[in-house]
Amino acid sequence: MCLLLGIARSSYYKWMKHEESEHELENKDLIELIEKYHLKYKGILGYRRMTMWINTYDDYHVNPKLIKRLMNVMGLKAVIRSKRSTYRYSTPEVLSKNKLSRNFNADKPNQKWVTDVTEFKIKSSTQKLYLSAIVDLYDLSVVSYQISTKNDNILVLDTFKAAFNKYPGVSPLVHSDRGFQYTSHIFKKLLVYQGCTQSMSRVGCCIDNGPIENFWGQIKTEEYYLNDYRTEDELIQGINKYITFYNNELLQKRFNNQAPSQVRKKGLDNKSPQRYPVPINRSIEKYWESIKSKQHNKSELTNYI
Numbered sequence: 001m002c003l004l005l006g007i008a009r010s011s012y013y014k015w016m017k018h019e020e021s022e023h024e025l026e027n028k029d030l031i032e033l034i035e036k037y038h039l040k041y042k043g044i045l046g047y048r049r050m051t052m053w054i055n056t057y058d059d060y061h062v063n064p065k066l067i068k069r070l071m072n073v074m075g076l077k078a079v080i081r082s083k084r085s086t087y088r089y090s091t092p093e094v095l096s097k098n099k100l101s102r103n104f105n106a107d108k109p110n111q112k113w114v115t116d117v118t119e120f121k122i123k124s125s126t127q128k129l130y131l132s133a134i135v136d137l138y139d140l141s142v143v144s145y146q147i148s149t150k151n152d153n154i155l156v157l158d159t160f161k162a163a164f165n166k167y168p169g170v171s172p173l174v175h176s177d178r179g180f181q182y183t184s185h186i187f188k189k190l191l192v193y194q195g196c197t198q199s200m201s202r203v204g205c206c207i208d209n210g211p212i213e214n215f216w217g218q219i220k221t222e223e224y225y226l227n228d229y230r231t232e233d234e235l236i237q238g239i240n241k242y243i244t245f246y247n248n249e250l251l252q253k254r255f256n257n258q259a260p261s262q263v264r265k266k267g268l269d270n271k272s273p274q275r276y277p278v279p280i281n282r283s284i285e286k287y288w289e290s291i292k293s294k295q296h297n298k299s300e301l302t303n304y305i
Contacts, residue, residue: 046078
């Protein structure tokens with residue numbers, strides 16, 4: 001057999017007598033855990049998330065580089081998000097300035113909310129479902145959401161009424177894009193009645209509302225695209241299941257490997273909540289640099305005049 005395979009007999013006997021080291025045994029255990037979580041969550045965990053899951057739930061202290069190497073050996077990768085569709089223009093009734101201005105940090109719960117509507121197509125039919133959601137920038141939890149077959153003002157109003165009923169007396173800064181629901185007089189009236197400050201993204205600039213866009217990418221990549229939803233009930237059930245998972249089980253590195261609901265509960269229970277600064281983002285840093293540059297140039301021009 002060694003002659004046919006071109007292997008030295010000494011190498012064969014050395015392999016026969018080889019005893020696995022502690023490092024090799026640990027890698028075997030990690031491979032089993034990686035395979036378990038990859039199957040359980042349908043491949044939505046990349047090596048960073050996979051490291052958080054293993055370190056948090058299985059009491060390990062492994063480096064993400066090791067998990068990345070093992071996943072490469074296993075041929076496992078997280079599912080990739082699809083490209084976002086192009087922006088469609090609408091005629092606004094009411095406009096507001098971008099008061100959020102990409103400052104996605106919040107000191108406490110219910111200080112800053114971002115909101116949007118996205119659509120899901122039911123496969124093998126022309127039917128669609130629309131999901132309206134509010135995400136709190138303090139803990140990135142989904143504060144409120146509504147699902148409907150119609151993308152109208154009622155969908156958005158019901159979403160906010162549910163949120164205000166859940167947290168009576170709050171008056172957060174509410175940021176959205178310039179969709180027709182958010183530029184309507186009736187939506188503006190609701191926010192004024194609640195004492196909220198309205199903020200809107202610039203035309204066609206999705207990064208101004210980055211956190212909610214990121215959530216849409218997650219729910220579609222990690223739930224919708226992985227399942228073959230053929231009926232309205234199946235899709236609604238899938239959306240409900242994922243949002244429950246997202247709020248209560250999805251560990252996030254920014255929150256020290258805690259789920260959004262854990263961070264939110266602690267934030268609501270404390271008068272001085274712990275702060276979780278948004279990690280540095282090159283696009284946002286570039287944006288702030290351009291703002292400072294414009295202000296500097298304007299100041300110089302004023303002085304010159």
